[in-house]
Amino acid sequence: xxxxxxxxxxxxxxxxxxxxxxxxxxxxxxxxxxxxxxxxxxxxxxxxxxxxxxxxxxxxxxxxxxxxxxxxxxxxxxxxxxxxxxxxxxxxxxxxxxxxxxxxxxxxxxxxxxxxxxxxxxxxxxxxxxxxxxxxxxxxxxxxxxxxxxxxxxxxxxxxxxxxxxxxxxxxxxxxxxxxxxxx
Numbered sequence: 001x002x003x004x005x006x007x008x009x010x011x012x013x014x015x016x017x018x019x020x021x022x023x024x025x026x027x028x029x030x031x032x033x034x035x036x037x038x039x040x041x042x043x044x045x046x047x048x049x050x051x052x053x054x055x056x057x058x059x060x061x062x063x064x065x066x067x068x069x070x071x072x073x074x075x076x077x078x079x080x081x082x083x084x085x086x087x088x089x090x091x092x093x094x095x096x097x098x099x100x101x102x103x104x105x106x107x108x109x110x111x112x113x114x115x116x117x118x119x120x121x122x123x124x125x126x127x128x129x130x131x132x133x134x135x136x137x138x139x140x141x142x143x144x145x146x147x148x149x150x151x152x153x154x155x156x157x158x159x160x161x162x163x164x165x166x167x168x169x170x171x172x173x174x175x176x177x178x179x180x181x182x183x184x
Contacts, residue, residue, distance in 0.1 A: 005031060006042040013054075013063035021060055085121065092118040093148060096128055097157055098166050101143045103133055109177075127151065 003011070008029055013020065020028075026036050040061065044054050051069045055062045065073055085093070092115050096102050107115045119142060122128040127148040133139040144157070154160055 004042070005029060005035065005039040006046065009036070009039050010043055010046075010063065013061060016063075019055075019057075019060040019062040023059075025061065085125075086118075088113075088115065088118040089121045093122055093127060093144065096122075096142050097144045097148065097160060098163070098170055100157065100167075101131075101141050103139045103141055105139070107142070122148075 009025065012025065012028055022033065022036065026033055029036065029039075031039070040054065040056070047053055047066075051066050053064055053066045055064050088111075091111055092107055095107055095110055099106070102110075104115060104119060107119070119128070122142075123130070125147075126145055128142045129145050130140045131143055133141040149155065149157070152160070157163065160166075
């Protein structure tokens with residue numbers, strides 16, 4: 001069964017989790033700007049009685065939670081913030097700090113597991129932030145924030161315990177991985 005274009009649009013916006021350029025959506029969905037507009041209007045109607053809304057600018061579209069659900073969303077965030085970070089989030093934060101930033105793929109590769117929940121917890125707490133990866137504009141790179149350093153009681157990454165030793169070891173492991181990838 002083929003999905004309607006409005007359903008595909010909803011799925012792509014949900015999966016992206018961030019604003020997408022209309023031009024990019026036209027290309028991803030292999031459609032025209034006019035047909036995308038029709039699908040967008042259909043999706044807006046579908047979402048009227050649900051907890052999601054479309055936010056649209058001249059160039060971008062994003063799927064967001066409905067303003068009417070803000071009290072529930074606030075309670076969720078407060079409950080998440082009241083929990084301890086946990087081992088997965090601490091490992092992820094340490095990797096980002098010692099590496100000086102990392103993509104989710106790099107984090108997952110080092111940890112050996114999907115790090116989406118850990119990254120989300122760190123983003124919610126303001127301990128990491130997203131930026132565009134300079135090597136590949138399609139990827140997001142995560143950086144530690146000043147709040148993360150302050151939370152750990154250090155003024156810079158270089159003040160972290162065993163900083164030189166661990167960054168050197170991490171660089172050596174990455175070099176080994178690159179060498180073995182090119183040898184294959």
